[in-house]
Amino acid sequence: MTDWTEPGVFEVAPGVHRIPLPLPNDGLHTVNVYAIEDGDGLVLVDAGWALDEAADRLEASLGVLGRGFADIRRFLVTHLHRDHYTMAVALRRRFGTRIALGLGERPSMERVLAGRAEGLVSNLHGWGASDLAYLWGRIVLPMEAKASAAYEAPDEWLTGAQTIDVGSRSLEVVPTPGHTAGHVVFVDTASSLLFAGDHVLPHITPSIGFEPERPALPLGDYLDSLRLTRELPDLRLLPAHGPVTDSAHKRVDELLRHHEERLDATALSVAGGTATAHETARRLGWTRRQRRFDELDLFNQVLATGETAAHLDLLVREGRLAASTMDGVVHYSATLG
Numbered sequence: 001m002t003d004w005t006e007p008g009v010f011e012v013a014p015g016v017h018r019i020p021l022p023l024p025n026d027g028l029h030t031v032n033v034y035a036i037e038d039g040d041g042l043v044l045v046d047a048g049w050a051l052d053e054a055a056d057r058l059e060a061s062l063g064v065l066g067r068g069f070a071d072i073r074r075f076l077v078t079h080l081h082r083d084h085y086t087m088a089v090a091l092r093r094r095f096g097t098r099i100a101l102g103l104g105e106r107p108s109m110e111r112v113l114a115g116r117a118e119g120l121v122s123n124l125h126g127w128g129a130s131d132l133a134y135l136w137g138r139i140v141l142p143m144e145a146k147a148s149a150a151y152e153a154p155d156e157w158l159t160g161a162q163t164i165d166v167g168s169r170s171l172e173v174v175p176t177p178g179h180t181a182g183h184v185v186f187v188d189t190a191s192s193l194l195f196a197g198d199h200v201l202p203h204i205t206p207s208i209g210f211e212p213e214r215p216a217l218p219l220g221d222y223l224d225s226l227r228l229t230r231e232l233p234d235l236r237l238l239p240a241h242g243p244v245t246d247s248a249h250k251r252v253d254e255l256l257r258h259h260e261e262r263l264d265a266t267a268l269s270v271a272g273g274t275a276t277a278h279e280t281a282r283r284l285g286w287t288r289r290q291r292r293f294d295e296l297d298l299f300n301q302v303l304a305t306g307e308t309a310a311h312l313d314l315l316v317r318e319g320r321l322a323a324s325t326m327d328g329v330v331h332y333s334a335t336l337g
Helices: 054-062 082-095 103-113 119-126 132-151 217-233 248-270 277-283 298-317
Strands: 011-015 016-022 030-038 041-045 072-077 096-103 156-158 163-166 169-175 184-188 193-197 237-238 321-326 329-334
Touching: 016 054, 030 054, 030 119, 030 184, 054 082, 072 082, 072 248, 082 132, 096 103, 103 156, 119 132, 119 298, 132 298, 163 217, 169 217, 217 248, 217 298, 237 248, 248 277, 248 298, 248 329, 277 298, 277 329, 298 321, 298 329
Parallel strands: 041 072, 072 096, 096 156, 193 237
Antiparallel strands: 011 016, 016 030, 030 041, 163 169, 169 184, 184 193, 321 329
16 A cells, blocks of 8 residues: 655545655654646635745646646645645745635634744643643744744635535535634535545544634533534545545544544543543543653643543533542542542
């Protein structure tokens, strides 16, 4: 089987080409951009990270199709994370290419553009992870302030009531909040294709609620979005990270089972006592190898703590745990009865 991260241009359906772009110094390694033929131009689903290495790879890949940057008419971006959005902004500055993004991303986008990226630090304090909050504020926030220069608002905010015509194709915009509040997927029912972004990934579980403006119950949103996707026809899965696979339903079922098991494990970690999200995260195993929390780097410790908080908050909503706040820190405990 071909390594999905290998560079090249891969036709996944007539007139639809997968272009893997590099993510240097990122654990995901590669992001898939999908180029859809639109007459004598192209529409791209997602854009990549605005780095010279990625731009060079994208330009060379478009050349294989007999196209260049000026032939991109529109970017349809699944969500605002840098590896999906920022290349679109860089190319719009040069060529005027239009960008569309889900409406639910507007609160986070406004925070980014205003340079207000401190929300995660506040959340970390509330999750009982003041040590991580200090490190994040000292090491990462200054870099995020610089990175905000790569962002601009889109030309168009997408809602769930839209269908986008691309050549002979009709793409239905389907909001799938969870990974981020404004994540959308694009559904080509006639060709049985699901441009899934980070909503459904074949090999990993997407992070939940890692965004500047975190919603109240991101895991609940994500599970609802998975169930919505399960109600669609069983489409070919075109993910942002990982190989193309034939059954979106199969992977959705696996993700739903994973989170059911994770909710049970999280509840068990709190049983018989009281714990913060940070304390609970330290009791759980991480990645498929069940790594200890202390084996993770700063970024992944922060992700793990936020993921654990998302599971704990859903358990509270379901009545399986109780929550109380003392000195700004949320403590979780088993309910009585």
